[in-house]
Amino acid sequence: LAKTTQPISMDSYEGQEVNITCSHNNIATNDYITWYQQFPSQGPRFIIQGYKTKVTNEVASLFIPADRKSSTLSLPRVSLSDTAVYYCLVGLSFSGSARQLTFGSGTQLTVLP
Amino acid sequence: GAGVSQSPSNKVTEKGKDVELRCDPISGHTALYWYRQSLGQGLEFLIYFQGNSAPDKSGLPSDRFSAERTGGSVSTLTIQRTQQEDSAVYLCASSPSSRPSGNTIYFGEGSWLTVV
Numbered sequence: 236l237a238k239t240t241q242p243i244s245m246d247s248y249e250g251q252e253v254n255i256t257c258s259h260n261n262i263a264t265n266d267y268i269t270w271y272q273q274f275p276s277q278g279p280r281f282i283i284q285g286y287k288t289k290v291t292n293e294v295a296s297l298f299i300p301a302d303r304k305s306s307t308l309s310l311p312r313v314s315l316s317d318t319a320v321y322y323c324l325v326g327l328s329f330s331g332s333a334r335q336l337t338f339g340s341g342t343q344l345t346v347l348p
Numbered sequence: 349g350a351g352v353s354q355s356p357s358n359k360v361t362e363k364g365k366d367v368e369l370r371c372d373p374i375s376g377h378t379a380l381y382w383y384r385q386s387l388g389q390g391l392e393f394l395i396y397f398q399g400n401s402a403p404d405k406s407g408l409p410s411d412r413f414s415a416e417r418t419g420g421s422v423s424t425l426t427i428q429r430t431q432q433e434d435s436a437v438y439l440c441a442s443s444p445s446s447r448p449s450g451n452t453i454y455f456g457e458g459s460w461l462t463v464v
Binding site for chain 1: 453
């Protein structure tokens with residue numbers, strides 16, 4: 236199982252760019268890297284997913300180096316509403332076959348005014 | 349349905365009682381996952397299903413916990429003789445069988461269980 240390691244918490248100010256890095260040294264060849272956002276009292280919500288290099292969507296970018304042993308979620312110009320826990324997940328694969336998917340401890344991002 | 353649906357959304361039960369939590373995945377999703385999240389904690393993997401089969405039950409905390417899935421759709425998580433430490437949010441997620449570019453799991457809003 237791919238184990239992930241993230242910082243426990245981060246603080247930022249409104250309007251800043253926030254980068255959260257996740258380490259996953261034993262990522263498997265077929266594994267994708269997926270990031271989720273979770274607000275209190277809600278289920279996790281998909282943010283972005285990638286396999287290598289860079290992926291960008293309307294809310295975030297994901298940077299993955301060539302060795303794929305880490306990934307960085309980048310949130311541009313955060314606002315107070317981005318305060319949440321962010322989870323990195325490794326293990327969703329091409330085939331889609333179910334398997335045990337273990338989340339890391341997550342990073343509590345607090346955006347300050 | 350449009351998303352993963354879980355019921356009940358909230359359940360308060362007395363210690364020692366049995367509870368059943370239901371998950372209705374997104375239509376057509378063959379993979380289904382159960383997680384538990386205690387207050388202020390991360391996501392604890394419990395069990396997953398591929399179709400109706402659960403290849404790995406090692407995440408279930410004890411033999412008081414069981415889960416089944418029928419018809420490749422609805423799943424039920426049962427907790428027997430509930431204990432106070434079972435109090436948590438139980439989250440269900442589902443994902444489609446295969447996609448050309450990776451896969452994504454979609455979570456429900458959870459069932460909040462309080463054992464008193």
